[in-house]
Amino acid sequence: MTGYGQFCPIAKTMEVLDERWTVLVVRELLCGSHHFNELRRGVPKMSPALLSKRLRSLAKAGIVLRLDDGNRTRYELTPGGRALAPVISALGEWGVQWRSQLGEEDYDPSLLMWDMHRNLDHDAMPDGRVVLAFRFPDVEPAHREWWIIAESSDLVDVCDADPGFPVTVTVVSALPTMVHVWRGDLRWATALRDGDLWLEGSAEAQRVLPQWLRLSPFAAVARQGDVAVIGDGSRSPHT
Amino acid sequence: MTGYGQFCPIAKTMEVLDERWTVLVVRELLCGSHHFNELRRGVPKMSPALLSKRLRSLAKAGIVLRLDDGNRTRYELTPGGRALAPVISALGEWGVQWRSQLGEEDYDPSLLMWDMHRNLDHDAMPDGRVVLAFRFPDVEPAHREWWIIAESSDLVDVCDADPGFPVTVTVVSALPTMVHVWRGDLRWATALRDGDLWLEGSAEAQRVLPQWLRLSPFAAVARQGDVAVIGDGSRSPHT
């Protein structure tokens, strides 16, 4: 039930990566998360017990190092773990090209905010605090409003309660619209032109927002295979 | 228990590939197997019930096509399935670099023969029938001797019973030695020089055998990370 009993290098790799959630935990580590609750925010639907278990397996497999960091534990990829980057890239590139259709349950605003908050282009942003607000009118009230507070490149917070700071720009759209813009399935300009997404704030801030908010690392991958779902989450048929 | 509930393209890919054996079935299809029992030979430790189940899942996922081919079923990759080639390559490259240590149970002579038989360099081989014999004195009698009978590029058989044809060259070694030569962990020349592997047959046939028998597609990948196990299957410590 564990190994494959094969000398094939693909089999030897899958022995380590084929368990549910494992690859997503590695993805989070590659994205720069180092602490347990930070990792949890990248895999919000994974139970903490299971995350703990996977981190131990990955440590045993020589992919993750668990380090004592004061009274917390710090997780670090080993060189072998970092060498998984091309594997993770290949998986993401295939996914964006051949699995672009999402189900209802895939639209998770907390994950979107978590992804966006660590991909801001701080060089393009003004000095001082920038507050980005998001409103998704189609989402249940409890998860409808979000704030990203960028103080500096190493201090960016996400919260779902109004932090009280003046907002630099507000983005309003259906959640699937923002998700597909982030994924690169739908262009900012197209969504704005079609009225599927709109901005509130100074004209200048509205103009530069798309530079501040970078897109998914896979957004630039050429699309093929199937048609993206856009707008309201209804499925487009395969072409 | 099935999806991850994430819009992340890596998660969407793993929803299709994270089940045990699935990636190895795709590997077999990419290697050119098209029929059920042909696929089985590439995953000898997988039960036929499970192989059947995985082929159905892959068909449902749009990766495999099941075609009626006379009274048998033919399996074909879809364009999306063929597009998994870079993913499979990345997995194999990582495995060869970071998981080169094999366990006892990974040394499977039937899989080795199956891999080798489809990687012959027919252009380097003479016209007419070429018979390669293998003897692994360390393996239990029932799986100690193997023959690869190459009639032409589209007619190559593997068997574990003497087919009775004159043998062109015989290779004798411990099974791990041949496996590590195939994987590229150990060079032909080194194994021959150290007496870990020897050949029987005409001097000319011995000389050209390494051209006929090509190595694993991952044999040329640069090694790093850990030290290969060679020779008798005992473990070398990590460096």
Place this chain on the structure above:
DNA sequence: CAGTATCCAATTGGATACTG
């Protein structure tokens, strides 16, 4: 914050035997 402990229903997949 960073996990651990416990429980349990559901799934998984190996084994074996059988079939047109």
Place this chain on the structure above:
DNA sequence: CAGTATCCAATTGGATACTG
């Protein structure tokens, strides 16, 4: 040849509550 049927032990992982 190309699978299907059945059974069952073992594992898995989600849920919930708890801890220093």
